[in-house]
Amino acid sequence: MRYHVRPTASPLIGSVRVPGDKSISHRAVLFSAMADGTSRITGVLDSADVRSTIAAVSALGAVVEIIAEETDGLTLLVHGWGSDGPVEPVGPIDCGNSGTTIRLLLGVLAGWGIHAVLTGDESLSRRPMRRVTAPLAEMGARFETAEGGVAPVGISGSALAPADFDLPVASAQVKTALLLAALRAPGTTTVCEPAPSRDHTERMLPGFGVPVTRDGLCASVTGPTSLTAADVAVPADPSSAAFLVGAALLVRGSDVTLPGISLNTTRIGFLRVLARMGADIDVTQGPDVCGEPTGDVRVRFTERLDGTTITAEEVPSLIDEVPLLAIVATAAVGTTRFEGVGELRVKESDRLAAIADAINALQGGAVATEDTLTVTGGRPLVGAELDSLADHRLAMAFAIAGLVAEGETVIDRFEAVDVSYPGFAGDVKTLMEGTSH
Numbered sequence: 001m002r003y004h005v006r007p008t009a010s011p012l013i014g015s016v017r018v019p020g021d022k023s024i025s026h027r028a029v030l031f032s033a034m035a036d037g038t039s040r041i042t043g044v045l046d047s048a049d050v051r052s053t054i055a056a057v058s059a060l061g062a063v064v065e066i067i068a069e070e071t072d073g074l075t076l077l078v079h080g081w082g083s084d085g086p087v088e089p090v091g092p093i094d095c096g097n098s099g100t101t102i103r104l105l106l107g108v109l110a111g112w113g114i115h116a117v118l119t120g121d122e123s124l125s126r127r128p129m130r131r132v133t134a135p136l137a138e139m140g141a142r143f144e145t146a147e148g149g150v151a152p153v154g155i156s157g158s159a160l161a162p163a164d165f166d167l168p169v170a171s172a173q174v175k176t177a178l179l180l181a182a183l184r185a186p187g188t189t190t191v192c193e194p195a196p197s198r199d200h201t202e203r204m205l206p207g208f209g210v211p212v213t214r215d216g217l218c219a220s221v222t223g224p225t226s227l228t229a230a231d232v233a234v235p236a237d238p239s240s241a242a243f244l245v246g247a248a249l250l251v252r253g254s255d256v257t258l259p260g261i262s263l264n265t266t267r268i269g270f271l272r273v274l275a276r277m278g279a280d281i282d283v284t285q286g287p288d289v290c291g292e293p294t295g296d297v298r299v300r301f302t303e304r305l306d307g308t309t310i311t312a313e314e315v316p317s318l319i320d321e322v323p324l325l326a327i328v329a330t331a332a333v334g335t336t337r338f339e340g341v342g343e344l345r346v347k348e349s350d351r352l353a354a355i356a357d358a359i360n361a362l363q364g365g366a367v368a369t370e371d372t373l374t375v376t377g378g379r380p381l382v383g384a385e386l387d388s389l390a391d392h393r394l395a396m397a398f399a400i401a402g403l404v405a406e407g408e409t410v411i412d413r414f415e416a417v418d419v420s421y422p423g424f425a426g427d428v429k430t431l432m433e434g435t436s437h
């Protein structure tokens with residue numbers, strides 16, 4: 001689908017509830033599927049990625065009942081496979097576009113004596129899986145991957161031994177896969193990472209009855225142990241909110257409030273960076289929801305933003321927001337430099353190359369190296385035809401650019417937004433019309 005966008009004459013005004021957090025939704029569904037008993041999950045993101053996880057756990061023997069489909073997400077009852085373990089699936093499990101689904105499932109299945117084949121779409125079939133299969137193989141699981149260590153991945157689970165890992169890359173997907181596998185290994189497994197990646201797993205597992213010991217950049221679990229059903233409420237997704245934050249900052253006269261967002265510090269690096277750039281953003285802390293801090297984010301159009309440097313240390317806390325931040329940086333005074341962003345090259349697309357190409361096509365200034373991105377601010381953007389590369393976050397970042405670029409911007413393969421934020425275009429329209437929900 002081609003999406004046409006022009007600069008808006010009307011500011012974005014009002015409040016919208018962005019959908020449930022994608023990372024937390026995946027984990028809530030998976031942990032419930034692994035648990036003994038019936039879990040109830042509210043506010044689950046209804047998107048293609050989360051549907052992939054629901055279909056996958058169903059193929060493995062969990063029973064997922066969708067008891068409500070509301071605008072603020074799905075309410076699910078999940079009857080887990082629990083201590084009996086997953087059943088061997090009858091055919092390959094299609095993880096669609098979802099890196100979180102495939103990588104976390106590899107950890108979930110590693111310690112059970114069944115064979116499964118995990119596949120995905122064209123994008124997922126290019127993404128590296130060895131970062132998960134290699135450490136899981138050290139624990140005792142066996143894999144066959146396609147050439148280059150990519151999907152389809154065949155997994156034969158078996159008895160696992162605990163291990164200590166020092167991860168070379170800060171990746172919550174890898175960390176989580178290892179911690180989930182470790183639940184089946186007799187003894188303590190410790191996973192240490194070079195910088196703090198999102199910690200939803202560490203926060204959610206105790207609610208399912210599994211203690212997690214944390215020490216700085218390390219997390220440990222002790223197996224063998226099993227999960228017990230829990231009730232989980234999913235807060236709103238800061239990564240989806242980021243696009244509306246960016247729109248409000250760039251469109252003159254805007255004043256937008258986004259309630260109930262997860263304010264987990266491992267996720268809101270983009271708010272810290274924007275504050276440094278001078279953005280007019282107020283955060284009001286709300287209640288903790290299932291171990292996650294939440295609150296309301298109010299953002300107003302900001303006449304002057306200043307360029308900044310985003311260090312490699314900060315990157316894991318804003319990994320999915322780099323495309324949006326790069327678009328915001330085009331409107332800043334001076335240069336914005338992102339350091340240590342090489343991981344973006346192995347996301348749903350090569351986001352580093354794609355964002356630099358798009359900014360240049362819009363007549364801004366951007367240069368990508370192997371692991372840096374430099375954006376020269378202050379050059380007015382001019383509409384262009386851009387390809388999302390079927391990458392949801394690129395599609396939305398380009399749409400925000402189109403709201404301020406002179407003339408028309410056309411985005412190809414815009415349906416990619418369904419991966420994480422199917423209601424994105426509707427929410428932007430709602431804010432432009434000033435009719436909140």
Ligand code: S3P
Nearest residue numbers: 023100170171172173174319320
């Ligand atoms: C995710 C972790 C991140 C992130 C992805 C979701 C998760 O990936 O980019 O969108 O839910 O654990 P990495 O762990 O590979 O950095």
